[in-house]
Every structure is written in C-alpha cells, then in structure tokens.
Amino acid sequence: MKFTALAAMMAAVTVLGLLIDGHDCKIVQFIFGDSLSDVGNNKRLSRSLAQASLPWxxxxxxxxxxxxxxxxGRTVADIIGDNMGLPRPPAVLDPSLTEDMILEKGVNYASGGGGILNETGGYFIQKLSLYRQIDLFQGTQTLIKSKIGANAAEKFFQDARYVVALGSNDFINNYLMPLYRDSWSYNDQTFIEYLMGTLERQLKSIVRSFLTRVLRAFEQLLHSLGARQLIVFGLGPMGCIPLQRVLSTSNGCQERSNKLALSFNKAGNKLMEDLSSKLPNATYRFGDAYDVVNDVITNPIQYGFTNADSPCCSFGIIRPALTCVPASVLCSDRSKYFFWDEYHPSDSANELIAKELIKKFGLSRVDETDGPSPAPAFAPSPEG
Incomplete structure (x- = not known):
C-alpha cells in the first residue's frame, strides 16, 4: 500500500491483436504492481492485512x-487502458480466470503491499511481491502454451507490452521503517542501488548497493520471460501522502522521502535506457509523473482540487486511520480531493496522473476489435 507508486504507478502489458493458431488475440494488458494497481488479488488473500474490501x-x-x-474509483492503469481501447484485465487470483479470458483480457498480478523486494510489506502477512507476481506470470505462460502452442505463445508474449508500477512500498513499508533490517543495513544511496539491481534481474527474466540490485533483478527476469515492450512507472512525491504528513512534526511533506523518490526515478530512468540499448529487440521506457503530482500538491486549486494534503475518507480526528472503513467520514466532494485515504490517490487524481503519462509516452488508442470497451467509472458524487 503506498503512494510512491503514484508515479511509480503500475505495470501493464498490452498484447497487439493478431491471429495465433486460429485465435483472434486482442490487445490485452498484463499488469504488475502494488495497491495502486490491485483490482482484487488481495481480496483472495484471506490473511492479508492490506485490504480494500470494506466500504467506502x-x-x-x-x-x-x-x-x-x-x-x-479507477486506478491509473484502468484509465490508461480505457483511453487506449484496451480491456481491463482480471485479477490473477480470480477463481473464474481461464485461458480464454487471458487471451481476451490479459491478467492483473498487482497486490497491495507488494514491492520489488520480497521482504517489503512483511507485516501485511500476505501479499504478492514482484518475484511472486513473475512466478504467476510464468504460470500464465504455461497455460497459454498449452492452449495455443509454444511457437504461437512465444510470439504472443514477445509482442506484448508490459507496464510495471512498484517501488513506493519498498521505501514506506520497508526501508523507512526501523523494524526492518534494510533500514539499518543500507544508507539512502545503497538502498536505491539494491532496488535497481533487484529490478534489473527481474526485468531480464519477464540498484549496485540496495537500490541498484533491485532494478537489475527485475530486468533479467521479465526479459527472459519474453517481455520486449515495457513501461515502468516512477514514484511520485511519497513524502507528501497524508500518512507521511501526519507522522511529521509540522504536518508538512517529509523531504527525505521525496528525495528518495527522486533518486529512485533517476536511477530507474537510467536503467531503462541501459536495458533498451543492450537487450535485443527490447524497448523499455520509464514514466515519471513526479513533477506534475508535486505541482498539484503545491497548487491544488489550479488543477481543480480543493484539498491535496489530507484524505477524503478519514476517521475524524483519529489519524492516521490507515484504511477507509464503514465508520469513516467522507469529504463533501470526492472529485475535489487528491487523496482518497492515507496512502492512495482518488479517482480524480488518478485521472490526472494517467493523462500526464499518456501525454508523456504519446500513447494512442489501439484498433478496436469486436466487443465493447470497458465501462468507465461513475463520476464521483458530491455527496458524502
């Protein structure tokens, strides 16, 4: 659960429509990420403490x-996919998921509390780390190979585009918490290097101290699994999420957290450039929405928001409430609040972020095939 995923927001794979052994394969998405992209995986993790299963x-x-x-409402991945005319992929843990559904809609592996590192978010009891998400992706590949054959499946996955949105939990629910060994095993720079190194290894399969090691693991993993066209989303100003503010002495943004997000984005962008230059037939891009999100938080009125420092769904004066619960009080106009709860952006904020990333990447709609486009979220009601 975290905000840094805001920019660090979201993993999605788009598979271009093509005929494979008689199967009319549509453009679909495979999404890797955390709570910013989760669409129901944690609902199926009965012991997970990272849940969004209660009103509101x-x-x-x-x-x-x-x-x-x-x-x-919607996640950033939902909105980007909708704007590109792509179906919304079901959660990988959805018991109704079938091979035909995968070919039709793709899969979402994102899990609240998950991170690049296995140890991240351990106190949530159950969550899917990126390593585990990639294990599940390998299982998806096995299913599709059985369905359409090895050669067709290889082309299916190599033609796919992958988007990954992770990273904030590795800081907020790991490195910045003294109960984790990583908080005293690394300094700010070496942790980022550790993350980058891990992520690179992961990417090659589907930073040079702590952060470098993370990104390198990610790269190796996804590339070996067939990922060729991939977008990784960077982190937003995670020191400005309501949870970080309320834990500060001044109720202001925690600058150390923001500096870590900027360092992560710089290292992540370099990693994607390096990978694209040395991996065959691979196009890896890094999406950084830090500046626009920071500007919204600094000047919310200019973007149509009236509040960008506290959650719309809160438990009165009891802060931080961490999650939204039925007894929580909602703000009077949800469309005017940038944050939904202590960690996560609102539907309106996600729309702003998605549009910025669409513009930055120059994304356009794909050719629509048969079947209706996904229904948009209802407009946020001004009623609490």
Missing amino acids: YGIDMGNGLPNGRFTN
Missing part, C-alpha cells in the same frame, strides 16, 4: 461496492 472503497465505480481497488 469502490463507491464511485460500477455498483459502488468494494471491488479490490484501493481507491474510490
């Missing part, structure tokens, strides 16, 4: 009931 999560989407998303 999902109030402004579909039937208004909790759907596994850690916000009041």
Whole structure:
C-alpha cells in the first residue's frame, strides 16, 4: 500500500491483436504492481492485512461496492487502458480466470503491499511481491502454451507490452521503517542501488548497493520471460501522502522521502535506457509523473482540487486511520480531493496522473476489435 507508486504507478502489458493458431488475440494488458494497481488479488488473500474490501472503497465505480481497488474509483492503469481501447484485465487470483479470458483480457498480478523486494510489506502477512507476481506470470505462460502452442505463445508474449508500477512500498513499508533490517543495513544511496539491481534481474527474466540490485533483478527476469515492450512507472512525491504528513512534526511533506523518490526515478530512468540499448529487440521506457503530482500538491486549486494534503475518507480526528472503513467520514466532494485515504490517490487524481503519462509516452488508442470497451467509472458524487 503506498503512494510512491503514484508515479511509480503500475505495470501493464498490452498484447497487439493478431491471429495465433486460429485465435483472434486482442490487445490485452498484463499488469504488475502494488495497491495502486490491485483490482482484487488481495481480496483472495484471506490473511492479508492490506485490504480494500470494506466500504467506502469502490463507491464511485460500477455498483459502488468494494471491488479490490484501493481507491474510490479507477486506478491509473484502468484509465490508461480505457483511453487506449484496451480491456481491463482480471485479477490473477480470480477463481473464474481461464485461458480464454487471458487471451481476451490479459491478467492483473498487482497486490497491495507488494514491492520489488520480497521482504517489503512483511507485516501485511500476505501479499504478492514482484518475484511472486513473475512466478504467476510464468504460470500464465504455461497455460497459454498449452492452449495455443509454444511457437504461437512465444510470439504472443514477445509482442506484448508490459507496464510495471512498484517501488513506493519498498521505501514506506520497508526501508523507512526501523523494524526492518534494510533500514539499518543500507544508507539512502545503497538502498536505491539494491532496488535497481533487484529490478534489473527481474526485468531480464519477464540498484549496485540496495537500490541498484533491485532494478537489475527485475530486468533479467521479465526479459527472459519474453517481455520486449515495457513501461515502468516512477514514484511520485511519497513524502507528501497524508500518512507521511501526519507522522511529521509540522504536518508538512517529509523531504527525505521525496528525495528518495527522486533518486529512485533517476536511477530507474537510467536503467531503462541501459536495458533498451543492450537487450535485443527490447524497448523499455520509464514514466515519471513526479513533477506534475508535486505541482498539484503545491497548487491544488489550479488543477481543480480543493484539498491535496489530507484524505477524503478519514476517521475524524483519529489519524492516521490507515484504511477507509464503514465508520469513516467522507469529504463533501470526492472529485475535489487528491487523496482518497492515507496512502492512495482518488479517482480524480488518478485521472490526472494517467493523462500526464499518456501525454508523456504519446500513447494512442489501439484498433478496436469486436466487443465493447470497458465501462468507465461513475463520476464521483458530491455527496458524502
């Protein structure tokens, strides 16, 4: 659960429509990430403490009931996919998931509390780390190979585009917490190097002290699994999320956390450039929305928000409440609040972030095939 995923927001794979052994394969998404992209995986983790299964999560989407998303409406991945004409992929732990659904819609592996590192978010009891998400992706590959054959499946996955949104939990729910060994085993620079190194290894399979090691692991893993066109989303100013503010003495942004996000983004961008230059037939890009999110938080009125420092869903004066619960009080106009709860952006904030990333990457709609486009979220109601 975390905000840094804001920019560090979200993993999505788009598979270009093509005919594979008689299967009309549509453009789909495979999403890797944390609570900013989770659409229901943690709902199936019965012992997980990172949950969005209670009202008022999902109030402004579909039937208004909790759907596994850690916000009041859509995720950034939802909005980007909708704008590109892509179907919304189901959670990998959805018991109704089939091979045909994967070919039709793709898969979402994101899990609240998950991080690049296995040890991140351990106190949530259950969550899917990026390593575990990639293990599940390997299982998906096995299913598709059985369905359409090895050669067709290889082309199917190599033609896919992958988007990954992770990283904030590795700081907020790991490095910045003294109960974790990583908090005293590394300094700011070496932790980032550790992350980058891990991520690089992971990417090659589907930073040079702590942060470098993380990114390198990620690279190796995804590339060996067939990922060729991939977008990694950077982190936003995670020191400005309500949880970080309320834990500070001044109720202001925690600058150390923001500096870590900037360092992560710089290292992540360099890693993607390096990978694209040395991995065959690979295009890896890094999406950084830090500046626009920081500007919104600094000048919310200019962007149509009235509040960018506290959660819309809160438990009165009891802060931090951490999650939104049925007894929580909602703000009067959800569309005017940048943050939904102590960690996560609102639907309106996610839309702003998604549009910035769409513009930055020059993303456009894909050619639509048969079937309707996914229904948009309902507009946030001004009623609490």
